[in-house]
Every structure is written in structure tokens, then in C-alpha cells.
Amino acid sequence: MNRTAxxxxxxxxxxxxxxxxxxxxxxxxxxxxxxxxVVGSASNGVEALELFRKTDPDLVTMDLTMxxxxxxxxxxxxxxxxxxxxxxxxxxxxxxxxxxxxxxxGANGFLxxxxxxxxxxxxxxxxIGEC
Amino acid sequence: MLQExxxxxxxxxxxxxxxxxxxxxxxxxxxxLVTEGLPAVHEYTGVITVSGRREGVVYFTAPKxxxxxxxxxxxxxxxxxxxxxDLVGEVANxxxxxxxxxxxxxxVISVPNVLTGERSDPPLVAGARxxxxxxxxxxxSAKLVVSxx
Numbered sequence: 474m475n476r477t478a479x480x481x482x483x484x485x486x487x488x489x490x491x492x493x494x495x496x497x498x499x500x501x502x503x504x505x506x507x508x509x510x511v512v513g514s515a516s517n518g519v520e521a522l523e524l525f526r527k528t529d530p531d532l533v534t535m536d537l538t539m540x541x542x543x544x545x546x547x548x549x550x551x552x553x554x555x556x557x558x559x560x561x562x563x564x565x566x567x568x569x570x571x572x573x574x575x576x577x578x579g580a581n582g583f584l585x586x587x588x589x590x591x592x593x594x595x596x597x598x599x600x601i602g603e604c
Numbered sequence: 605m606l607q608e609x610x611x612x613x614x615x616x617x618x619x620x621x622x623x624x625x626x627x628x629x630x631x632x633x634x635x636x637l638v639t640e641g642l643p644a645v646h647e648y649t650g651v652i653t654v655s656g657r658r659e660g661v662v663y664f665t666a667p668k669x670x671x672x673x674x675x676x677x678x679x680x681x682x683x684x685x686x687x688x689x690d691l692v693g694e695v696a697n698x699x700x701x702x703x704x705x706x707x708x709x710x711x712v713i714s715v716p717n718v719l720t721g722e723r724s725d726p727p728l729v730a731g732a733r734x735x736x737x738x739x740x741x742x743x744x745s746a747k748l749v750v751s752x753x
Contacts, residue, residue, distance in 0.1 A: 492715060493690050493693070493694045493697075494686070494687065494690050495675070495678065495680060495687060495690050495691055495694060496694060498680070499678065499679075502679060538697060538701065538713060538714075538715055539715065540715050564701065565697055565698040565699075565700070565701025565702055566701045566704050566709075566713075567701060567702045567703075567704050567705035568704035568705060568707075568708050568709045568711075570708065570709040571704065571709050585702070586625075586698045586701070586702075587620065587621050587624040587625035587698055588624065589624060
């Protein structure tokens with residue numbers, strides 16, 4: 474069941490972007506926060522852009538290393554389409570320069586793989602709190 | 605050439621992966637140098653090609669039985685061939701990506717290329733020294749192979 478945040482008419486709409494099917498399902502399963510509605514999942518940046526236009530999500534979880542279009546390029550394009558979208562990068566790339574680059578391009582948070590369910594839920598909750 | 609400290613990065617990455625993703629620590633052995641060719645692989649192998657400041661491959665190779673238990677620990681109930689391929693690639697990607705904490709962003713990693721079958725040959729990079737990091741988890745054995753110039 475979806476529960477909306479106080480003063481909000483609809484649940485937060487989330488798009489999941491990751492080239493791993495297992496990871497996309499993991500993120501979907503771990504959304505214990507019932508303020509969320511998963512509106513789609515994409516396996517690369519090109520698919521993500523298409524789904525983003527169709528579903529108009531409030532939040533996006535974004536992998537970085539993906540075929541066809543990587544996460545950094547996708548973030549730039551998503552922010553152009555919707556400047557107030559909240560983006561949580563979920564990536565194994567653990568160097569500081571990549572995190573800084575992603576944030577400068579428009580990401581709002583960064584969660585490193587591997588992660589626990591608790592870390593994932595906290596990262597998403599933080600983003601929702603900022604919406 | 606690969607230095608001892610650099611290998612430690614991969615050992616720590618592997619240890620961390622099993623602790624966090626599988627919620628059960630693995631016994632990660634001391635790396636050893638392969639003197640000829642590349643070591644034999646298990647049924648599923650996730651290969652990451654490295655470019656940039658370093659050149660070579662990093663691959664994680666594991667038997668189906670180990671991947672099945674890993675999937676169970678991740679609350680997955682799909683044990684298809686495709687999911688095994690997905691998982692072995694994701695493990696290789698995660699450990700290689702985590703290595704950028706020490707190697708920096710000029711350690712450029714590819715998306716995973718997955719090989720199946722114990723007769724498959726991961727790419728061998730001429731002039732690279734190959735180290736095997738043995739991994740024992742529950743009753744299963746796997747390997748992380750780091751072959752970098």
C-alpha cells in the first residue's frame with residue numbers, strides 16, 4: 474500500500490536505472506518506505522530517458538557503469554528535462570572524483586555498492602525528505 | 605606492474621563484498637602469482653576490462669552452486685542461467701569499481717563481459733602479471749583474478 478507524505482497528494486514516483494536485473498529488483502524490494510511508487514526500471518541511460526519522459530518520476534536511482542549511455546550522461550539529460558528531479562547514484566565506483574562529478578552534474582546523493590538494505594532505505598529516505 | 609599494496613585493495617574489496625552483499629564473511633586467501641597462462645575458470649566468469657592508467661582484466665569466477673546460494677542470501681528466487689550471468693558480472697563490477705577508491709578515476713572499468721563454461725578462456729593481456737585471490741565462502745570456492753600491467 475502506498476502512503477503519501479503529509480501535505481502530499483500522491484506517493485513519490487521512483488524510476489530505477491541499473492544494468493543488473495538483480496540490482497533493479499533488490500532496489501525495488503528494499504523500498505520499505507511506503508511513500509514510494511516504482512513507476513519503471515531501465516537497464517541503461519537510453520531506456521531511462523525514454524521511461525523518464527513517459528512516467529515523470531520524482532526520484533531516480535542511477536547506476537553509473539552501463540552500456541549505451543552511462544549514468545553521468547544520463548543524469549545531465551534528466552536534469553535538463555526536469556531540474557528539480559532528485560537523483561540517487563547507486564554505483565560501485567568508489568573514487569571521490571566520480572562522486573563529485575555526479576553531484577556537479579545534478580545528482581543529490583551517492584550510495585556505494587555493495588550496500589545493506591538499511592543503507593539503501595536511509596539514502597532514499599534522505600532524498601524524499603528533500604523533495 | 606601490480607604491487608602488493610594494490611593487491612590488498614582487491615582482497616579488501618572481495619572481503620567487503622561478501623560481508624555486505626552476502627551478509628556472511630568469506631575466507632579470502634593470500635594472492636598468488638600465476639606463472640604460466642591464466643588459471644582455470646569455474647562455470648560462470650564475470651570479466652571487467654581495465655583501461656586508462658592501467659591495462660588488463662579483473663575477473664571473478666565461481667561455480668553455479670556458490671552463485672545459487674549467493675542469490676538466496678540476496679532474497680532472490682530466480683536461479684536461471686541469466687540471473688547467474690547477471691550476478692557474476694555484478695560481483696566483478698562491484699569489486700573492480702570499489703578498487704577506484706585507491707586507484708582513482710583513471711582506473712577505467714568496462715561493463716561486465718560474462719563467460720560461461722569451465723572451458724572458456726578469459727582474455728589474457730600480454731605483459732601483465734596475473735594474481736589469483738582464492739575465495740572460500742561456506743562450502744564453495746571461487747577466485748578473483750587480477751591481471752594488470
